[in-house]
Amino acid sequence: MALTYTSREQIEVYRFSLPIAIMVPLLAVFFQVFLPLRFPFVSIFDLPLLVVIFFAMARRNPVAGLLTGAAIGLLQDSLTRQPIGLYGIAKTLVGYGASSLGVKLDVESIGTRLIVTTAFYVIHEIVYFSVARGMVRLDLHWSWPHELESAIANAVLGVLLFALMDRLKQRA
């Protein structure tokens, strides 16, 4: 069984088989919680976010994008000790934004992917911090240099990962 998604005729729309649609996000969350124990520097990456951006841009369907973002975000939230919904809200918005952008832009090129991923990482962090501070009153420290550094690192990794995950795409 495959999940199919529709979009404008002139833009190629991709679909993913159900096992891929389930296993890839699960693996991303799994590596996100497992790898930092062995390699602490990995905590700078947000693998679930990269997966959300990739799926959303490939499917080019805002509803599918936001639902994917919400599901992955909530799963990520439930493994932290913080209230559930912080990552959920941030990734819902990113999923919606990435799929909406995918409808209008050619997101297959490396340059576009680099810029889009950097931008969405920053948006994700801003939303996360805003909700965490505004609603949950978490004491978080915002540092622009750290966020930009992380955004670029995630974008570079994203370009590599997207190239790998392109092989999982099926034309709708």
Place this chain on the structure above:
Amino acid sequence: MGRYRNVSILAAAIFLQVLGLAIQVKRSAENKSDRLIRIWAVSAVTPFEKAIVSVQSGVSGIWHNYFYLRGVRQENRQLREQIEQLQLEQVRLQQDANQAHRLQALLGFKEQFIAKTLAAQVIGSSGSEQSRTVYIDKGSRDGVQQDMAVISAAGVVGKVIAVYKSASQVMLINDHDSGVGAIFQESRLQGTLKGNVSGELVIDKIMSDEDVKMGDKVLTSGGDLIFPKGLMIGTVAKIKKGPEFFEVTVKPATALNRLEEVLVITKKEEREPVAPGTSMRAADILAQRLPSVPDKPANPPGTSATGTTVHSATANGVNPRLASQNGSPQNAEAPQVRTSAPGSSNPSRTTTGAETSAGDVSNSTTSHIVKPATNANPAPANAKLPAPETTAKPVANTSPSQPDTAGDSPQ
């Protein structure tokens, strides 16, 4: 309406999550939890983590135990030499420890000892820099409970904050919601150690005129009732001086970002320390160590020239309570205890240590002030006699469990 379909769904999804967050924030204030979704998530992820950690440990064990044995012979020789040196040092330290235990026993200090631990493997983290937690592979079916302390061979790690069937979530001591009672080993200053947003360990509110040095060891104070006293936390790495307070940054003894195996303290015991291998009674030690108590008073106890009596439980350097500490009260030697406090209806009541109730013990240990009765300034008949208005050395138990009934104390 179809035009706004996507935006409407987005708004609904966001609204639902915001609503969920609001409910959780409200419930967390009422100490409720949102366990179901977390149980699902943990159940989905931890089996993979356990499997990988298990395979990794197995492969690593086979490699290191059967193949990669280069330098083992030399290392073995070095370790043997080290053991010999440590054995010598241990003898010296043992004597110091025994002495410390005896003194603690004299003062009646009760300490928490680690009675039982459970080894656990760290299988995952939260994956978020804002939530410094790890998952371990032991849960409720292994006897893990919330708020249990988690340590490693090097020092303190954190405490259990959520328990699932076969896994538990541990909040590390560098999480910004964590708090550990800490004490500086040298200066004995106490404070609360917290994590900051950068994941550093910080003790603030240390008065800036206090003596804190770089490299000072920081231990648990036991004040948080989670961690037993005396566990290593780390060393002072940075001291930031403010106008009134120091902010001391502590480098953790345990590598909190590279945890592999930890110990969960599943059982603590509260007991008075006992010096191992010593058969000497605490009362005897007390008699030796209180030079101000005369060996043989010039006047018989109870009719002292100084007037009213000190409680005579210590007249011969014997405190019935301490005597009974070395064994059960029934087996303890029963010293004669004479109490003749002024105002007491029975000034010459005689009892034995074995019969002494808690109230009696307290009575016998609460009166330390010696007041003159007939002669305001008598010349001491014996140089060893305590002078009037002298406060005798306290031998009282500091344990809060002992009732303090000072009704019979001399006024």
